[in-house]
Amino acid sequence: MHDGVLIAVPENSPLRASLQVAAVESQQVQRPISAPGSIEAAPEKLVKVTSPVTGRIVKLQRALGDSVKAGDPLFTLDSADLSSAFGDATKAEATLRQAQRDFARQKLLFEADITARKDYEAAELAFGAATSDAQVTKNRLAQLGAGTGGGSHRDYVLRSPISGRVIEMTGAQGGYWNDINAPVMTVADLSTVFLTASVSEKDIAALRVGQKARIDLSAYPDQAFDGTVKYIGEVLDADTRTVKVRVAVDNRQGRFRPGMFAKVVFSGEAHPALTVPASALVQSGLYTKVFVEKGPFAFEARKVAVGPVIGDRIEILSGLQAGERIAVKEGVLLND
Template identity: 50%
Template sequence: MKKTTITKPILLTTLGLATLGLSGWSLYGAHAGQAPAADVPALVHEGERLRIPEQSPLRRALTISAIDTQQIAAPFTLPALVEADPARLVKLTSPLAGRIVSISKQLGDEVKAGDVLFSVDAPDMAQAGADNAKAQAALALARRNLARQRELAQSDIAAGRDVEQAQSDFDSASAEASRAGARLAQLGAQAGGAAGGRITVRSPIAGRVVDLSAAAGAYWNDATAPLMTVADLSHVFISANAQEKNLPQLYVGQQASIQLDAWPQPVNGQVRYIGEMLDADTRTVKVRMPFENRDGRLKPGMFAEATLLARPHDGLLVPMAAVIQSGFASRAFVEVKPWQFEARELKLGAQIGEQVEVLSGLKAGERIVTKDGVLLND
């Protein structure tokens, strides 16, 4: 039998073919099975639209919500000031110049209606008393003369013109007596005249003395300057100054929360009065809210801030996190198709808590990115 011998070149060729066969098998298996995952882009730009691929990690990061119309009562804040009730505050003056004889009430003293506050010795008061006395005497004389002329006329002794003259004299004396008496009453004189020319000023309301500008013995010659101020501060007003742009949002009965600089806790009130005219200098209108103040916590002159709720209206509210700032513009990303978004520029209104009103740029029912939308702002 002949022995077969395999040479070295043939062996090498056989090994090469085996290697190629294994490589081919490997390529076949790779194509037959699942290909290795390639890098997936997180975000794809398609013109003005942004598309998030299926394998993008952004799908797990973003939160998308629909927005609906709801009732909105936007708050707005106005500067305010505590004021005394004008109907419960009286600034008292001396009706005539004179020397202050006595002051019966001091600062902080409680006052009842009719209590004597101060007395002034005024020379003109004595003159007014004398004029009243003369007018009363002339009236008495004219009354007696008229009665006498009427008796004579009944006896056909007096002429008719004498009766008429007596009647005219009586009417003139009566008018003068009324004028003199009214003058004394205006000056604060009690019935029976004003002996010695002394003016006694009494309080027209109950309250406390909150201002005193003179002392006993001083000469007071300014009839327009208040010598003493009496106020009832058991009721006060907090007055806010509203600008013209706020006028459409104001109405009587509107609820308000007042934060005073002096006290940490706010107080709640209600608008009772809205001014009919704007201040010519500040271009603002007064908004007054009454408050009970029996404990005296609210003192006229205190500074405060009044937060009022505007008239309720239908609108759109979105979370602040949904608004993306791009330069000077505010934008939100709106889902136009599943996982496809467009940037929409917004016009914003008032901020209410963690939300903000959208005046334009969105429609009810649209879905927007409400969380991590900044990831799309590339």
């Protein structure tokens, strides 16, 4: 029953027994910020292992899923490239020794005025060129990680650059590998992974490095996991108006796998806010209303602006004041 702008509940209405009224509360709340994301390996801890030489894979020292330590052998190639590199180093060393002898002889003859200066300078130049060529071949062997000592000059052993686990294998024993840009296997340390989330531009100010985050994974729908913000992107995506945020997640138990979809919720800074039970809100067209008590069983409909959901309560951004009493149950029955 309407009494001007007020809605009155008649004395004989059964609504009086079920209608509940409570005061609007002011409390410290944290505005949650949610964003979609996915699990990724740390870029610095994922290595696609390529061979700098071509050859036939004669031995795989590690298989898919094996744990490795930095320096452990991964696979061995029978490589003609390596043999050629050793041959070039041997020839360069022999040429250097000969050039050194020729230069020493020409120097003695020149100092005794027996030979012309041009012969002495030519020997000096040849000695310098031979020294440079020998150093180049040594550097090439050092780059390949091959010593100049004994052992096979065809077997090239490639070792793991990091500790971790073999997570991908593309080479097969007995196969010929002729693409030095293609990875034979991939080694990754997944003890710590990252959730990379796309956070809206309007929420960037509420984020900071070191902030805690709650992670929900599609693979584990009944569990939530904790993480810590490690990096907030420096560049905004012009198309989506979002920034990349990386959250570090402890993965020593191996439950998180790169590529998994997730949702992350960041806790904003605490601030005082008015909250009401979700049951107090009534949707009326494009507007949200509550019914404010103006007297015994007399209510006024009032439009409110709502914020985020906090548990079973909702933040009120405008339209109410702390302490005002509103219908929190069966208020929808007061709606026109």
